[in-house]
Amino acid sequence: MELNLKQFNETADILKALAHPVRLCIVKGLLQKGACNVGYMQECLDLPQSTVSQHLQKLRNFGIVATERNGLEVIYTIADDRVKQIIQIFFGEDPS
Template sequence: MDNNFKQFNEAADMLKALAHPVRLCIVKGLLTKGRCNVGHMQECLDLPQSTVSQHLQKLRNCGIVTTERNGLEVNYTIADNRVKQLIQVFFREV
């Protein structure tokens, strides 16, 4: 048995971060749209901006999404290509 569990911990952390319906929806939307800001996500999800921001922070902390600043606007994009493969398996699309 492999004593180096780092790769397993990283994979488990990613799966934990994705294991929420709102975060799955955010990731699927980003894969479809390419990039998006919090305001647009808030409207699509019909959730308060603070809630969407908390979910994005969790995804960002796990390296799933990254940000790109354009003036005052912050756009989010998918940072890890493995996420696209997972979403394709879960939803058979994108």
């Protein structure tokens, strides 16, 4: 077995990004809803928009979420299928 440190580092980074209750909640919510904007997430999480945006930026940096601009609105979706599987394993439900 060839040790592929790049793959291990990438996986560890994804797990670290998910290892926060707010980010985990954001990902689970996005999987259930399919796509939404930061305003909707802010209402669901009952957190300031700036806090939600910071967590979304971290998720985006690791390729967990993707964005699509619709005028002034930014729509977030899950970009990594592995994350869908992780959520399904931990929460025991089909996220899609």
